[in-house]
Amino acid sequence: MIIVGEQINASRKSIEEAIEKRDAAFITKVAREQAEAGAHYIDVNAGTFLDQEVDYLCWLVETVQGEVDLPLCLDSSNPKALSEAMKRHKGEPMINSISLEKERFGSLLPAITSQPCHVVALCMGQTSMPTTVEERVEVGSKLIKELTKEGIPLEKIYVDPLVQPVSVDTSMGLATLEAIHKIMNDFPGVNTICGLSNISFGLPERRLINRNFLALCIAYGLSATILDPTDKQLMVTILTAEMLLGRDEYCENFIDAYQNGRLTEK
C-alpha cells in the first residue's frame, strides 16, 4: 500500500498560517512526523492562496525536501504552479490531479509530460460527478487511455474513483469499491488511490467509518491512499487488512508491529 501523507494542506488553518509566515520549522516538523509514520509521498497543497500559489508551492517543495528524503505529491490544479514546483522537485513527484473536466486535462498535460512523474487521475466527469460504478469506470478508462497515449506508463497512473458520502446515498460505498475492483482488473498494473473522509460526510464518528472503509477498499484492490499517516488507528487498519487478505507472509509485518509496540490503538 502506497501512502500519501495529507497533512501539509493549506485548507488546514495551522498549515495556512505556517505557509503565510514561511514557518519552515513547523512545515518540516509535520513532514518529518509523516515520514516517520510511514508515508511514501508527502502531499503539499497551497491551493487556498490562489495568486501566490506558485511561490508558496515552490517554497513548500524546497522546504519539505530539504528535510525529508521522500518524493512529494504536488497537489494543485494550477498548471503554472505545477510546472514550477516540478522544476524544483528532486526525484519523481506525484501530480494530484488531472481529470477530464473541460480545460483541466489540456492545461495540465504539458507539465505532466515535461518530466517523469506519477499522476493521480480523478474520475470527475466532464460536466458532472459520477454516481454509478459504470460512470466511474468509463471516466477512469478514458483517462488511462489518454494518459498512456501521452507516454505515461500504466504503473505511474493512480486512478481516483471518487468517494462520495454514504449519508446521501447508501449505494455510494459499493460504487467506489466496485469501481476500484473493475479498474484494477481491466488494467493490470495500474494503481488506484483515494482519500477517505468524503465517505463519512453527514454522519457521526467519522474516523470509525473512514478506517472501516479503508479496510474494504484494500480488500477490493486499492493500491494507494491519501491519509494522515500519524493516525495510528488508520495505519493499524492497513496492516491488519493486508494480513487478513493474505498479503503478509507468516504475518510477519503484523507481528513485527506488535513486538515493536506499534499495534497500539491509541
Add this chain to the structure above:
Amino acid sequence: MSEFQTLAEAVVKGDIKTAVAETQSALDAGSKVQSILDKGLIAAMDEVGDRYSKGLIFVPQMLRSAKTMKECMKLLQPFFREGDITSKGKVLIGTVKGDLHDIGKNLVAMMMEGAGFEIIDLGVDVPPEKFVQKAQEVEPDIVGMSALLSTTMPSMPKTIEALLKAGVRGKVKVMIGGAPVTEKYAQEIKADSYASDAGSAVSKAKELLGVS
C-alpha cells in the same frame, strides 16, 4: 404545532406511513391546506433543520424527513390553486463556475424548500452570466452560491460583480456556503450572508428576508 403534533412528529422521525395518514385525516377533517403545510410540515422541517445544525441528527435523517414531507405534499397539491399558497421567498441557487460538486447545494435547496421557500436550482458549474440572466428572468429574493473547492471560490465575487454590473445586485440578497467558505470570506466579497450548513441556511435566509 399543537393540532398537527402527530403529523409533525412523524415528519421529524421520517415515518412516511404515519405522516401521510395524518395528512389525509387532517384534510378529511376539513383543516386548511395552508395550516397543514405551515403548522405541520414546515414546522416539522424547521425542527429538523435546527436539530441538524446542532449536530443532534445527521444527513440520512434529514433526507428521510424531506422525503416524508414530499409524500405528504402530494396529498396537498391537488388543493393548491394559483396564489393559494404563500412562499417565504424565491431563491435562485447554484454551484459556481468550474465546480461540479452538488451535494451541499442540494441539501441546502432541499431544506429551503422544506421551509417554504421557492427554489430555482441552476445546477453545477454555473457561470456568472447564467446567474445574472436567470436572476433577471425570475427576480429572486435571494441568490445562493455554493463552492467546494478553494480554487473555485473566486467565481463567487465574480458572480457578485456580474450581478452588480447588470443592475441586479441591489434587488437580491446574496448567500454563500461550501466547505472552504467562511464568514470572513463572505464579508470580504460583500455577500449578504454565509451559512455553514443546510439547517442554518434556512435560518439565515429567513433573517435576510425578515420572515419567520
